[in-house]
Amino acid sequence: MIKGLEVNRSNQVWVSDITYIRTVKGFCYLALITDxxxxxxxxxxxxxxxxxxxxVRALNKAIYQARNIKGLIHxxxxxxxxxxxxxTQILKRKKIGISMTEENHCYENAMAERVNGILKDEFYMDQTFTNTAHAKRAVKSAINLYNEIRxxxxxxxxxxxxxxxxxx
Structure with missing residues (x-):
């Protein structure tokens, strides 16, 4: 659905992905939605x-903060x-278009993968955190720096x- 689409405004296409964050006791999972x-x-x-x-929480946060989602594609x-x-029902209820990669083609979600890499490589999200609370504080700080400073x-x-x- 987004292949060949010219993206020229915010809230036109959101890309989503999940990445792993390591803690001493195992993994946490960071769901991200990026404009x-x-x-x-x-x-x-x-x-x-x-x-x-x-x-679902990540999606609801994204929808809540957006002023205008008319014509948005997820x-x-x-x-x-x-x-x-x-x-998918949340997306349909909000009239958000649904686009997905073809099976096992991660390059079709390259921007989402790139954001994961930036957070891990530049903001040290690839380290092992003491616990989930520590990881949550670090994620919040990293995303703020990524959005506001980088x-x-x-x-x-x-x-x-x-x-x-x-x-x-």
Whole structure:
């Protein structure tokens, strides 16, 4: 659905993915929703399980903070969470278009994968955290720095939040 689409405004396409965050006791799962135009992380949730709840919380946060979602498309991989009836019903109820990658083609969700990499490589989200509470504080701080401080070459040296506010 988004292949070949010219994305020229915020809240036109959101990309979603889940990444692993390591703690001493195992893994946490960070569900992220990123605005494709501005690169802003518009919704996220860190959970201690891969259950649907974390993705739904991230989606609800993204919807809540958005001023205008008319014509919005939600793009994700075909993970069980994104294909679930509950998740897709939220999207349909809000009249958000649903786009998914073809099976096992992670390059079709490259922006979401890139954001995961930036958080891990530049904001130290690849370290092992003491516990979930420690990881949650670090994630909140990293996302704030990513959205508010980190300049992007692709955004003409602006922050994601600056670009999001200009075109939302």
């Amino acid at each position: 494709m135009h501005s690169r802003k992380i518009v919704g996220y949730d860190l959970s201690d399980s891969l259950e649907l709840k974390g993705c 793009h994700s991989d075909r993970g069980i969470q994104y294909c679930s009836n509950i998740y 300049l992007h070459l692709s955004l003409d040296y602006k922050t994601p939040n600056m670009v999001y506010k200009l075109t939302a």
